[in-house]
Amino acid sequence: MPVRVETFSQVEEAARALSSNQKARIYGGGTILMRSVNEGDQSFDTLFRLTDPTLKDIRSEGDRVLIGAAVTMAEIIRHRDLSFLADAARAVGGPAIRTTATIAGNLLAPPPYGDLATALVALGAEVRFAGQGSANVPIDEFMRDRESRKGSVVTAVSVPRLADPTALRFLKVTRVKPKGVALMSIAALLPRAGGRIDGFRIAYGNMGPTPLRVAAVERALEGSSLDEAGITRAAAVATEGLDPPTDALASAWYRREVAPVHLRRLLLGQTG
Secondary structure, eight states, rough: OOOEEEEEHHHHHHHHHHHHHHHHTSSOOTHHHHHHTTOEEEEEEEEEEEOGGGGGGGEEEEEEEEEEEOBBBHHHOOOOEEEEEGHHHSSSSSSHTTTTOOOHHHHHOTTTOOHHHHHHHHTTTTEEETTTTTTTTEEEHHTTGGGTTTOEEEEEEEOOOOOOOOGGGEHHHHTTTTTTTOSSEEEEEEEETOOOOOOOEEEEESSSSSEEOOOHHHHHTTTTTOHHHHHHHHHTTTTOOOOOOOOOSSSSSHHHHHHHHHHHHHHTTTTO
């Protein structure tokens, strides 16, 4: 079946058109969507291509940085104000993929994709949609309702500006390096105050249907000095409350077994 392509110069126009056409999809970088096209996916017959320049913006908004939905992984890596996201962006595919894969596409990518989205959850990012002005949706809420939001158009992602780029740590666990898909990814925000962690957030990718936080680990480490005792407490509850999948990459049992090991490595700074 042929696929029609329509081009919109303004994101709001595309959002209105999308709301009235259930068989249309937004075309961003195309790294996942074009695979569906090539495989003959019958769930859509129209691609909306957006040329709105605001979707490529990277700009400051107070103590946060706004990243347009069409900003690519390669652009994130190069931007000096986003150096804390560079490791997570580099984990997305190879150089060719990173020149086209967008931040919005990564947010919506199904497992086992979405490495950057794991880091965005750990950061406490916020998501902005067409038709909502400057209102932002917290990323925890976005991930909870992600399936029901597929008819909406993401216009930007807002992230806190980190004074210390090393406060965000990221680890991708894959069987094939350097470009294999992740059987698990872990991201941790480790802000410090007075030598102790204050405002700790941790997220896993490919341990559930979307990237998600692990409340038990956050409780174990909040207020800790990240010493051996704190890391041991965190590792002991590394998968508490999680229901990891069994898929072609790994079983749920295997993911549960290795998660404490990789969490410990991340917290010790062994992410290379």
